[in-house]
Each structure stands twice: as C-alpha cells, then as structure tokens.
Amino acid sequence: MTQFEDKYSEYRKAFEEILTEFCNKLNCKPKILSESLKYSLQLGGKRVRPVLMLAAGELLGINRKKLLNFALALELIHTYSLIHDDLPEMDNDDFRRGKPSNHKVFGVGNAVLAGDGLLNTAYSILLRECFNGEENVSAAKYICDCAGISGMIAGQSADLLHENDGEVDEDILNFIYENKTAKLISAAVVTPSILCGGKFYSELSAFGRDIGFLFQITDDILDVEGSFENLGKSVGKDNAEGKYTEVRLYGLDGCKLKADLLTDKCLKILESFDGDTEFLRELTYFVRQRIN
Amino acid sequence: MTQFEDKYSEYRKAFEEILTEFCNKLNCKPKILSESLKYSLQLGGKRVRPVLMLAAGELLGINRKKLLNFALALELIHTYSLIHDDLPEMDNDDFRRGKPSNHKVFGVGNAVLAGDGLLNTAYSILLRECFNGEENVSAAKYICDCAGISGMIAGQSADLLHENDGEVDEDILNFIYENKTAKLISAAVVTPSILCGGKFYSELSAFGRDIGFLFQITDDILDVEGSFENLGKSVGKDNAEGKYTEVRLYGLDGCKLKADLLTDKCLKILESFDGDTEFLRELTYFVRQRIN
Numbered sequence: 182m183t184q185f186e187d188k189y190s191e192y193r194k195a196f197e198e199i200l201t202e203f204c205n206k207l208n209c210k211p212k213i214l215s216e217s218l219k220y221s222l223q224l225g226g227k228r229v230r231p232v233l234m235l236a237a238g239e240l241l242g243i244n245r246k247k248l249l250n251f252a253l254a255l256e257l258i259h260t261y262s263l264i265h266d267d268l269p270e271m272d273n274d275d276f277r278r279g280k281p282s283n284h285k286v287f288g289v290g291n292a293v294l295a296g297d298g299l300l301n302t303a304y305s306i307l308l309r310e311c312f313n314g315e316e317n318v319s320a321a322k323y324i325c326d327c328a329g330i331s332g333m334i335a336g337q338s339a340d341l342l343h344e345n346d347g348e349v350d351e352d353i354l355n356f357i358y359e360n361k362t363a364k365l366i367s368a369a370v371v372t373p374s375i376l377c378g379g380k381f382y383s384e385l386s387a388f389g390r391d392i393g394f395l396f397q398i399t400d401d402i403l404d405v406e407g408s409f410e411n412l413g414k415s416v417g418k419d420n421a422e423g424k425y426t427e428v429r430l431y432g433l434d435g436c437k438l439k440a441d442l443l444t445d446k447c448l449k450i451l452e453s454f455d456g457d458t459e460f461l462r463e464l465t466y467f468v469r470q471r472i473n
Numbered sequence: 474m475t476q477f478e479d480k481y482s483e484y485r486k487a488f489e490e491i492l493t494e495f496c497n498k499l500n501c502k503p504k505i506l507s508e509s510l511k512y513s514l515q516l517g518g519k520r521v522r523p524v525l526m527l528a529a530g531e532l533l534g535i536n537r538k539k540l541l542n543f544a545l546a547l548e549l550i551h552t553y554s555l556i557h558d559d560l561p562e563m564d565n566d567d568f569r570r571g572k573p574s575n576h577k578v579f580g581v582g583n584a585v586l587a588g589d590g591l592l593n594t595a596y597s598i599l600l601r602e603c604f605n606g607e608e609n610v611s612a613a614k615y616i617c618d619c620a621g622i623s624g625m626i627a628g629q630s631a632d633l634l635h636e637n638d639g640e641v642d643e644d645i646l647n648f649i650y651e652n653k654t655a656k657l658i659s660a661a662v663v664t665p666s667i668l669c670g671g672k673f674y675s676e677l678s679a680f681g682r683d684i685g686f687l688f689q690i691t692d693d694i695l696d697v698e699g700s701f702e703n704l705g706k707s708v709g710k711d712n713a714e715g716k717y718t719e720v721r722l723y724g725l726d727g728c729k730l731k732a733d734l735l736t737d738k739c740l741k742i743l744e745s746f747d748g749d750t751e752f753l754r755e756l757t758y759f760v761r762q763r764i765n
Contacts, residue, residue, distance in 0.1 A: 210648070213634055215622070265589060268585060293560060294557075297557060298621065301626060308617055321600050328593055330499075334590045338583065339502070
C-alpha cells in the first residue's frame with residue numbers, strides 16, 4: 182500500500198470502529214427497524230465524508246475523539262439520503278454497493294422509515310454533542326443546514342423536478358450539484374474548522390465545495406464509463422432517464438476537462454494552508470481517478 | 474364560546490402566528506419544495522401538541538416566547554410523520570384534513586422529500602434554541618428521542634409490521650400506541666418541564682402518556698363512529714386493513730370504557746399539581762369527546 186492508502190485505511194478503520202460500536206448497540210424494536218438501519222449502514226462504501234472530516238481535523242490539530250460522533254452523524258445523514266433516493270418514485274435504484282437497495286430487501290414502507298430513523302438518529306447524536314459547548318452547537322447546526330431544505334434536500338428536489346427537462350440549464354445544474362452533493366461533503370471539512378473556532382474556515386469551505394463538485398462530476402463520468410462490478414450500482418441510468426448531468430451539458434470530454442480544472446482548484450486551495458496537506462492532495466487525486 | 478374554547482383558541486392563535494411567520498419566510502428553492510412543506514403545514518388541524526405545550530408552560534409559569542419554537546418544531550415533526558404515514562406503501566391515505574394528501578398533490582417523490590424537509594427543519598429550529606443553554610439542549614434531545622427509533626418511528630414500524638396479524642396482542646398494541654402516538658404528545662407537556670429544571674417532570678410525563686393513549690383510542694373510536702365530513706379523512710380503514718387497534722381487541726364498548734378510565738387517570742394526575750389546571754382538565758374532556 183502507498184502511504185496515502187495506508188492513511189486512508191487508518192482513518193476509515195477509526196470510523197468503522199465507532200460505526201460498528203453504534204450498530205452493535207442498535208437494538209430498537211421492532212427488529213426489522215434496527216435490521217434495516219444496520220443493513221444500509223453496513224453496506225460499506227468508501228466512507229469519503231468521515232475520512233475527509235478526520236483528515237481535515239488532523240490538519241487543524243483537533244483530537245480525533247471530538248470528531249467521531251460528528252462523522253457518525255454525517256454518515257447516517259448520507260445513508261438516509263441514499264435510501265430515500267433509491268426509492269421507486271425517486272431514482273428507482275435496485276442496487277446499492279452491489280447489494281439490493283434497502284427497499285428491495287425490506288419493502289418501500291420500511292425503507293421510508295429506515296431513512297427517517299437514520300436522519301432522526303443523526304440528530305440525536307448531534308444533540309448529545311451539543312452539551313459540550315457552543316462550538317459544538319454551531320457545528321451541528323451547520324451540518325443540519327447543509328442537509329436541509331436549503332441544502333441537500335433542495336438539491337434532491339431540483340434533481341427530481343428537472344429530470345425530464347429537454348435542455349440542461351447550467352445554473353440549474355450548478356444548483357443541483359452544489360446542494361445535492363457539494364454541501365454535505367463540504368460539511369465534512371468545515372465541521373472541524375467550526376469546532377476550533379473557525380480556523381481556515383473559508384479555505385476549507387472552498388475546498389469542500391470544489392471537491393464536492395469534483396465528486397459529483399466523477400460520479401457522472403462513471404455512470405457513462407464505469408461498470409456495475411466496480412460501482413455496485415446500475416450504470417447508464419442518468420442518460421436513459423434524462424437526468425440533469427454535466428455529461429449532457431458538456432459531453433464526456435468536457436466533463437473530464439472540468440474534473441481536471443476542479444482538481445487543480447482543490448490543490449491550489451490546499452497550497453494556502455500552513456500544515457501538512459499531503460493526504461488531502463492525494464485524496465483529491467483519488468476522487469478524480471476513482472473507479473467506484 | 475366557553476372559557477375553555479376561548480383559551481384554546483388563544484393558544485392556537487399564538488401558535489398559528491409563529492407558524493404563519495415561519496411559512497411566510499419559507500422560500501427555499503425549488504418552489505415545489507417550499508410549496509409542499511407549506512401545503513401540509515397549513516392544512517389546519519387542531520394543533521393539539523402546540524396547545525398542550527403552551528398550556529403546560531403556563532401552568533409552570535414559563536414565558537410563552539421561550540416555548541414557541543419548540544412548539545413549532547414539534548408540529549413540524551408531527552406533520553412530517555403524517556405525510557410519510559399517508560404514503561401509498563404506508564397507510565395509503567388519499568385525504569388528510571379534508572384535502573388531498575401531500576403525495577396526491579405533489580407526487581410520492583416530492584412527498585418523501587417534503588417529510589424529510591420538515592423533519593430536518595425541525596432540527597434546524599431546535600439546534601438554534603440550543604445556543605440558549607443546557608436546558609434547551611435537554612429539551613431538544615428529549616423531543617428528538619420521542620420522535621426517533623425508540624419512539625414514534627418504532628411505533629410506525631411496529632404498526633406496519635403487524636398490520637395483517639390475525640390476532641391482536643395486547644403488549645404489541647400498547648407498544649404501538651405508546652410509541653406511535655403517546656411519546657410525541659407527551660413531549661409536548663414534558664418540554665416545558667425540562668425547560669424549567671424538571672418541575673413536575675414525572676406528573677407531566679404521566680399525564681402526557683395517558684392523554685396520548687386517550688388521543689389514540691378516541692382516534693380508533695372515531696374510525697368506527699366518525700364521519701369523513703368531521704374527520705377530513707377516510708373512516709373505517711383500520712378495520713378494513715387489519716390494523717392493530719384497541720377496537721379489535723376490546724370492541725367498541727370496551728374502548729369507550731378504556732377511554733373513560735384514561736380520562737379519570739389524567740384528571741387524577743392533574744389534581745396533584747399546585748397551579749391552575751382547569752384548562753388541562755377541560756382539554757382532557759375535549760380529547761375524550763372530540764369528533765375530529
């Protein structure tokens with residue numbers, strides 16, 4: 182393994198430990214409810230948001246323990262959004278990470294409740310952190326607003342609304358990418374900043390936004406060039422369903438160029454930091470070159 | 474109007490004012506998202522939870538202003554639960570308060586997002602309150618847990634799971650009623666107690682639980698004896714769909730007896746308070762005798 186891979190797996194392991202602990206303790210009744218929550222949480226995935234949060238925290242010199250519950254809450258929010266997004270009347274995806282989607286296993290009704298349950302539990306975790314001072318309240322509020330009706334939910338709503346538009350409008354596309362994807366990814370790196378009084382706040386906001394856009398564009402590229410084997414979900418769906426994507430607006434080559442430009446922007450922002458940004462630099466390349 | 478009706482409409486008006494202000498400011502994009510949130514929030518309803526909260530607050534001598542945002546958050550949570558509960562794969566209700574359900578107007582995908590949006594916004598409101606001290610954090614956390622996977626969502630999940638059971642088990646029925654209905658109603662009266670250091674905490678918890686059960690039992694009775702005109706939703710559905718209800722277990726007369734016993738329990742608890750409990754006494758009768 183490269184040094185980057187080592188570090189990535191170390192962050193990921195730290196996060197998986199707290200996630201496993203959380204899942205082991207999760208035994209709410211009825212059993213189908215806890216099982217459906219655990220099912221989606223334990224499907225795996227890259228855990229990009231928690232890894233980003235822990236890496237940004239290390240850059241700022243924050244004790245990792247202070248961050249783990251925020252990372253857990255963020256991953257719960259992300260997971261709820263995938264469950265609801267996969268529903269038949271939303272993106273209608275039967276597979277997620279190579280396994281049947283939540284609603285394919287537990288039924289639509291239970292999948293709605295599993296999503297609700299994860300979202301609500303994320304706030305239970307965040308509210309527990311709010312006893313530890315105002316910076317924690319600020320961080321929790323920031324995550325909440327990134328996930329909410331002026332954030333991720335607005336992006337999902339616009340995505341659904343414009344699904345069958347004949348033409349792709351650049352402003353609308355940017356609105357969708359910014360809200361649906363970039364804001365929650367941005368929250369991962371901004372949370373540590375808020376927890377230490379706003380250190381590097383504007384740099385981390387900008388970095389989070391750009392790597393969030395980069396993440397969504399590479400997602401679009403993978404929908405065209407990727408495989409079910411690597412992605413664990415259906416490919417070619419965006420185009421078939423008339424989704425609003427950069428690929429439709431700029432073409433595949435245009436998207437790759439945009440992805441390269443965003444990569445450069447991310448690296449440029451990282452240059453302005455004092456600390457050791459090697460991992461975040463490598464992570465940016467990783468997002469650009471990912472195959473899943 | 475009786476003195477009780479006067480007071481009820483005064484509490485309700487105070488709440489409707491802050492709700493209207495909230496709705497007026499709600500202009501997130503895309504428009505369909507804010508419209509779908511407002512649609513369900515403005516369908517009306519008795520606003521029992523906010524009224525209970527303001528009344529309990531007055532009994533404890535809390536400044537009403539301290540409570541209004543908590544009442545708003547609670548009503549948002551209640552409203553999200555109705556939207557998701559009405560979905561085709563849940564209770565499949567086409568009408569709510571005499572108007573088409575959210576998903577009948579905006580489609581299932583948008584209704585899922587409207588529910589998500591209301592739930593998330595409730596936490597945005599609660600987290601804003603968390604800047605005002607630890608008691609507020611405790612109150613927000615309490616509401617969150619009543620609404621969550623060991624509360625309302627657990628109740629919904631059990632309700633869905635046991636929908637077609639041949640026989641009704643009393644323990645399961647109590648679990649459903651307690652979690653699906655009583656916990657969030659209880660949160661309405663417990664929140665003011667937490668905000669003033671736990672004054673009358675156990676009395677208000679017990680009162681909230683019993684009036685919550687009473688509310689659910691009268692709901693079941695109305696499903697048999699009520700009319701669409703008064704209720705604004707379909708009647709006779711519980712039985713037709715094999716729902717778990719007290720009516721199935723105890724029969725209609727048995728339910729009425731139980732409702733009367735719960736009424737007495739509520740009144741008995743209120744006797745143990747120092748302050749003026751006249752309104753809460755009348756409210757208990759009101760819940761018992763309601764026709765909608």
